[in-house]
Amino acid sequence: MKTIRASIIGFGAVGQGVAKVLLDKRDYLRGIGIDMKVIAIADSRTAVVDAQGVDLASALSRKKETGAVGSDTISGTEIIRTVDHELVIETTPTNIETGGVGLVNMMAAFERGMDVVTSNKGPLALKYGEVMAAAKSSGSYCRFEATVGGAMPVINLACDVLAGNRMISMEGIFNGTCNYILSRMMEEQAPYEQMLAEAQELGIAEKDPSYDVEGIDTASKLVIVANSIFGMNVSYKDVTVTGITRITPEALSLANADGFAIKLIGEVNDSRINVAPKLVPLSHPLAVGGTLNVFSVQTDLAGPITITGRGAGSIETASAILSDIISIYRN
Template structure:
C-alpha cells in the first residue's frame, strides 16, 4: 500500500476541515484506492507540526482550538512557518488553505509556485492567487508536470469547475450566471422574509458567524468577483483578471427596494455573470420560482452550453467541512490521475 503524504498550509476553519475530512474518509480511500492518506505537516501563520510518520488529525484540531498554536502539538510541534515548512518534510500534495488575499495573492501564490517547483501537486481553496495570477500558476503547474485543482475556490460543495471540465467536456460553455456568495444570499434572503434592514440583517449574520467581522469582501461583491475571474479563466478560457470585472455589492440595498420587488413577483440577488461579453457582479432582479430563488447560504449557477442547453447546479457555498469536502474531491482526482 502506498502512502500519500499531505502538507496542509493554513489551519483555520478550512484547514481544520481538511484534517477532519481526512480522518473521516481515510479508511474509505484506503479500501477503494489502496492509498494511505497521511498528514505529515500542518502550518498556520506562525507555527507548525511536522512528522514524517504522520500526525493525528484529531489531535491537531484539539491543540489548535485549545492553545491556538500548532507548536504545542506533543513532540512534533515546531516554530517553523511559511515556505520553510515545505522544505521541512517530504510530501506529495500541498493542501493550500491559507486566507484569501486579493491584494497580492500571498502567501498562497508563493506556496503554490514553490510546490510546483518542487514537483508537488496542489489542491487549494484559495481565491486570491487564482484571481490575480491564474495563468502564471497554470503555466508553472504544466511546466513541472504537476496537477493543480481548485474546485473549492468557487462554490464550496457546489460542483462547477469539475462539472464543466469532467462531466461536460463535449460542450462549449457559453456563459455562467449564478449566485456565488453564500453570505450575501443569506442577508438578502433574510431581508426578504423578515422585512429587516440591511444593517440589522448584517449584524444578525455576523452574530451567527455567517458574515465576517469585516464583511467587506462578501457584501461589496469582491468574493464573487474573484470567483468570476476563476470561472472565466478555467471554464470559458477568457484570460480575465480581477480588474476586468464590474463589481457592485449589496450594501445599498434597502428593505423598501426588496419589498417593492417582492410585490411585483421578483427577488433581489447578488448575481455573477461570466460570459465573453460581460464579467459582472451586481444586484439583479430575478423571478420568484426561478432557479435563482434559493435561500440561506446556498450557491447556484446555470451553465449555458451549446449541446446540453442550460445545466443548473446548487450547493452549500461555505463552511469548514463543506469546503474541505470539495478539496477532498479534488484530492481524489489527483489520486485517480496518479494511479493511472
C-alpha cells in the same frame, strides 16, 4: 496501495475541516487505493512535522485547546521547500491584493514538482495564467474546486462531467453571506444594517464584511470560472463589481410584488464579466434563499444545467478538497 504524503498549510476553519475529513474518510480512501499520510501541518504561527505521519486527532485537539497546532516555528513555505512530500493542501486565507502567502506557497510547491489542492482564491483570481503555467511546467497537478462553490461542484461539473460541451454563458449566486442578508431583509422588512448585524452574530458574516457585501468575493470566484471554464485570460481588475450595501427593504418589497427577488448575481459570457444585484423571477432556479449558492451554465449540447449547494462551511469546503485529491490520485 499508493501512499501520498501531504502537508496542510493553513489550519483555520478550512484546514481543520480537511483534517477532520481525512480522519473520517481514511478507510474509504484506502479502499480506493489511496493511503493519505499528513506529514506536516502549519498554522499562522506554529507547525508540527512528522515524517511518519501527524496524529490528526491530536493536532485538532491542540489547535482547539491552545490555538496552536504545534510547537515548531517552521513556516508553511519552509515546509514546502524543505520537507519531502507529494501534495500541498493550501488553505491559507485569501489575499486579493497580492495573492499573499498562498501564491508564494503554490509557486514553491511547483518549483519542487509537487501537486497542489487549494481553497485559496487570491492566487488564481490575480495570476491564474501564471499559476497554471508554473504547474504545467513542473508536471504538477493544480486543483481548486474549493475556491468557487464550496461544496457545490462548479469546476468539476463544467470541465469533467460536461466535457465536450461548449460553455456559452454562466450566472449564479456565489456568496452565501449576501444571499442570507438579502433573504432576511425581505422576510423581516428590515434594513441592511440590521440583517448584517444578525448575520455577524450567527457567524455567517465576518466582523469586517466588506469582502462579501461589496461583491469582492463573488468577483474573485468569477475570475476563476472565466479562466478555467471559459478559457479567458482575465484578472480581478477586469470585473465590473457592484455590491449589496445600497439595497433597501423597499426595493426588495417592490420587486417581490412584481414577482421578483433581488440577488447578487455573477455572470460570465463572451462580452462581460459582471457582479451586481439583479432582478430574478421568484420561479427561477436562481431564486434560492438563505446561505445557499447556485450555479447555472448554458451549454451547446446539454442545454442549461443548474446546481444548488452550500457555498461555504468548514466541512463542506473540505469535501471539495477531498474530491480534488481523489481525482488526482485515484488513477
